[in-house]
Amino acid sequence: QSVLTQPPSVSAAPGQKVTISCSGSSSNIGNNYVSWYQQLPGTAPKLLIYESDKRPSGIPDRFSGSKSGTSATLGITGLQTGDEADYYCATWDSNLSVVVFGGGTKLTVL
Amino acid sequence: QVYLVESGGGVVQPGTSLRLSCAASGFRFSGHGMHWVRQAAGKGLEGVAIIRHDGRKSWYADSVKGRFTISRDNSKNTLFLQMNSLRAEDTGLYFCVRDGYDNWGGLDVWGQGTTVTVSS
Numbered sequence: 001q002s003v004l005t006q007p008p009s010v011s012a013a014p015g016q017k018v019t020i021s022c023s024g025s026s027s028n029i030g031n032n033y034v035s036w037y038q039q040l041p042g043t044a045p046k047l048l049i050y051e052s053d054k055r056p057s058g059i060p061d062r063f064s065g066s067k068s069g070t071s072a073t074l075g076i077t078g079l080q081t082g083d084e085a086d087y088y089c090a091t092w093d094s095n096l097s098v099v100v101f102g103g104g105t106k107l108t109v110l
Numbered sequence: 111q112v113y114l115v116e117s118g119g120g121v122v123q124p125g126t127s128l129r130l131s132c133a134a135s136g137f138r139f140s141g142h143g144m145h146w147v148r149q150a151a152g153k154g155l156e157g158v159a160i161i162r163h164d165g166r167k168s169w170y171a172d173s174v175k176g177r178f179t180i181s182r183d184n185s186k187n188t189l190f191l192q193m194n195s196l197r198a199e200d201t202g203l204y205f206c207v208r209d210g211y212d213n214w215g216g217l218d219v220w221g222q223g224t225t226v227t228v229s230s
Binding site for chain 1: 145147154155156157160169170171172205210211213214215216217218220221222223
């Protein structure tokens with residue numbers, strides 16, 4: 001069981017918007033940055049959001065991140081079939097002294 | 111171009127050891143913390159071990175504490191993971207990952223992974 005809780009799956013139609021939640025506690029999300037990763041089938045994860053709400057160069061502004069209290073959210077607008085992937089949140093856990101990941105959310109673009 | 115290339119994976123029996131390596135290129139290796147993250151087939155990501163940029167401090171997941179050791183050779187731009195007393199549950203794809211930002215802000219470069227299979 002993961003320290004961070006994500007919904008197992010979400011789905012939406014092409015062109016629509018979807019949000020993926022990530023819930024934690026004061027020892028992790030509540031006091032640390034959150035990052036988000038996209039893992040396409042058969043590939044290594046790719047950083048989408050760092051420091052809770054910043055996008056690395058090359059990541060389109062369709063992807064956004066936010067954090068409030070002990071929860072974080074990844075938003076994706078203008079969904080494309082190429083966005084079908086697994087999405088993971090991650091953060092530092094001050095009690096465990098390790099980077100912890102959410103269980104992952106599978107995005108289906110119908 | 112920034113690259114991380116893992117090697118050293120294989121098929122081993124429970125209770126034995128394996129040493130993974132990760133060759134880094136295209137960036138100042140000594141300026142970044144480094145991670146090993148693993149993924150069992152069809153499962154999620156698990157942070158295994160972290161080492162500070164200068165190698166003076168490291169952190170481990172409870173599941174590997176006392177069995178795995180992360181180390182680095184900044185003169186050779188190489189990261190290591192020594193895995194002892196391997197168990198079936200250590201089976202998976204092991205990624206070498208660069209810590210891209212201060213204060214655990216995000217992991218910005220990932221290798222393609224090396225596969226470890228622990229089976230009798």
